Amino acid sequence: xxxxxxxxxxxxxxxxxxxxxxxxxxxxxxxxxxxxxxxxxxxxxxxxxxxxxxxxxxxxxxxxxxxxxxxxxxxxxxxxxxxxxxxxxxxxxxxxxxxxxxxxxxxxxxxxxxxxxxxxxxxxxxxxxxxxxxxxxxxxxxxxxxxxxxxxxxxxxxxxxxxxxxxxxxxxxxxxxxxxxxxxxxxxxxxxxxxxxxxxxxxxxxxxxxxxxxxxxxxxxxxxx
Amino acid sequence: xxxxxxxxxxxxxxxxxxxxxxxxxxxxxxxxxxxxxxxxxxxxxxxxxxxxxxxxxxxxxxxxxxxxxxxxxxxxxxxxxxxxxxxxxxxxxxxxxxxxxxxxxxxxxxxxxxxxxxxxxxxxxxxxxxxxxxxxxxxxxxxxxxxxxxxxxxxxxxxxxxxxxxxxxxxxxxxxxxxxxxxxxxxxxxxxxxxxxxxxxxxxxxxxxxxxxxxxxxxxxxxxxxxxxxxxxxxxxxxxxxxxxxxxxxxxxxxxxxxxxxxxxxxxxxxxxxxxxxxxxxxxxxxxxxxxxxxxxxxxxxxxxxxxxxxxxxxx
Numbered sequence: 001x002x003x004x005x006x007x008x009x010x011x012x013x014x015x016x017x018x019x020x021x022x023x024x025x026x027x028x029x030x031x032x033x034x035x036x037x038x039x040x041x042x043x044x045x046x047x048x049x050x051x052x053x054x055x056x057x058x059x060x061x062x063x064x065x066x067x068x069x070x071x072x073x074x075x076x077x078x079x080x081x082x083x084x085x086x087x088x089x090x091x092x093x094x095x096x097x098x099x100x101x102x103x104x105x106x107x108x109x110x111x112x113x114x115x116x117x118x119x120x121x122x123x124x125x126x127x128x129x130x131x132x133x134x135x136x137x138x139x140x141x142x143x144x145x146x147x148x149x150x151x152x153x154x155x156x157x158x159x160x161x162x163x164x165x166x167x168x169x170x171x172x173x174x175x176x177x178x179x180x181x182x183x184x185x186x187x188x189x190x191x192x193x194x195x196x197x198x199x200x201x202x203x204x205x206x207x208x209x210x211x212x213x214x215x216x217x218x219x220x221x222x223x224x225x
Numbered sequence: 226x227x228x229x230x231x232x233x234x235x236x237x238x239x240x241x242x243x244x245x246x247x248x249x250x251x252x253x254x255x256x257x258x259x260x261x262x263x264x265x266x267x268x269x270x271x272x273x274x275x276x277x278x279x280x281x282x283x284x285x286x287x288x289x290x291x292x293x294x295x296x297x298x299x300x301x302x303x304x305x306x307x308x309x310x311x312x313x314x315x316x317x318x319x320x321x322x323x324x325x326x327x328x329x330x331x332x333x334x335x336x337x338x339x340x341x342x343x344x345x346x347x348x349x350x351x352x353x354x355x356x357x358x359x360x361x362x363x364x365x366x367x368x369x370x371x372x373x374x375x376x377x378x379x380x381x382x383x384x385x386x387x388x389x390x391x392x393x394x395x396x397x398x399x400x401x402x403x404x405x406x407x408x409x410x411x412x413x414x415x416x417x418x419x420x421x422x423x424x425x426x427x428x429x430x431x432x433x434x435x436x437x438x439x440x441x442x443x444x445x446x447x448x449x450x451x452x453x454x455x456x457x458x459x460x461x462x463x464x465x466x467x468x469x470x471x472x473x474x475x476x477x478x479x480x481x482x483x484x485x486x487x488x489x490x491x492x493x494x495x496x497x498x499x500x501x502x503x504x505x506x507x508x509x510x511x512x513x514x515x516x517x518x519x520x521x522x523x524x525x526x527x528x529x530x531x532x533x534x535x536x537x538x539x540x541x
């Protein structure tokens with residue numbers, strides 16, 4: 001589903017964030033991406049929804065080479081990917097319902113369909129009773145769950161999360177990670193970047209470790225097959 | 226990428242129309258929630274559109290006024306002294322058959338004398354003359370199509386070649402001068418209108434640019450979750466459209482009130498000249514023209530701003 005082939009990313013100014021990363025995440029597989037701050041975790045995730053483009057090498061999503069997806073087709077790629085950020089990226093002038101509905105609205109779903117799906121997503125993250133609330137009135141954990149509901153409301157085949165538990169206490173972090181494994185169990189390909197090693201070791205999933213822009217040798221295993 | 230997008234399922238034509246309607250109403254609601262800045266922008270656009278409109282409507286009034294003097298473009302055909310009144314009447318009926326001629330009014334020797342006696346005050350001097358020195362005159366109204374200067378000249382030439390003609394006179398000079406003045410007026414309105422249209426374009430462009438800046442986060446998030454450029458552009462285009470249309474509406478109100486204020490004094494002046502002339506303000510077709518010009522300029526202005534500033538916002 002997600003295949004990286006010797007991917008390099010050099011930012012303008014010369015900083016090389018990724019130095020030849022190769023791995024393969026199969027459809028329905030789940031993996032954690034770890035490494036120190038600045039190891040290139042965020043850069044790697046940003047290459048998948050084309051927030052950044054690779055300088056060298058190939059990124060393939062569902063068999064599509066991202067280098068061939070131009071500006072006009074980028075939105076349609078992004079609709080296939082749910083993304084969750086550490087800072088939530090919610091719109092604070094809109095209700096929880098409107099925030100979660102956004103991916104459906106941009107895709108042109110019908111009104112009734114939007115209501116049904118948004119409530120299903122909010123129910124999944126346990127916030128059904130908060131649909132009329134403004135995000136600012138919610139706790140950090142609740143805001144993060146709104147972000148997750150927004151990322152999964154349109155049932156994307158791929159789910160990415162960048163430090164989703166960054167600001168949460170261990171209890172809440174475990175809850176969030178459990179949500180991700182639940183999505184994975186229904187067939188979603190999940191890639192979560194985190195530095196919470198203690199937590200992910202207890203979850204028994206594949207772990208990709210980035211170090212100074214390179215994957216540690218043992219982790220690339222999937223790429224060969 | 227592997228699954229068919231919901232776009233094909235959900236975007237049937239009526240839904241597409243509904244979406245546009247929703248965005249249009251939402252954009253209007255957004256303007257309503259910032260009444261002060263909306264009012265200021267609309268006022269600037271309204272005044273900018275009202276100025277050329279007032280000039281144009283004023284010019285149309287002048288044109289109507291001069292058309293009312295259409296008698297000025299009539300030709301006075303002075304017949305030879307020897308032509309009798311009956312012959313003059315014969316000639317008049319022959320001329321009426323010409324397709325360049327709209328009507329012919331005959332002034333007999335006797336009528337000419339009476340009129341002259343009446344208007345000139347030389348009554349007693351005329352009495353001293355042994356016989357009537359005034360010729361019969363045919364006053365010829367050319368048809369509307371012939372009132373162009375060139376065809377008038379050719380009609381005049383034909384009349385001069387008639388054997389009965391002593392003199393054919395057409396006071397074309399003032400018609401030419403008036404037409405030239407009106408042409409300058411129209412060109413002037415065009416220049417002023419062009420400059421003010423540019424103003425509207427820039428005002429709307431700037432308003433939309435600020436709007437885009439204020440909604441930076443929203444745009445970035447929308448791009449991130451797969452909003453197409455068209456989807457993101459749409460509310461801003463409607464914002465520009467509404468600003469322009471509301472400005473056009475204000476312009477119509479301004480023009481109407483300006484002419485309402487002028488109407489009384491102009492009518493008074495007209496009565497002093499024994500004229501029934503009254504000012505015509507803007508009619509429905511003018512209103513729709515100003516409204517659509519405002520809307521089109523608003524749309525164009527926002528399109529410029531959107532094209533320049535939306536691409537610069539990318540999710541990070």
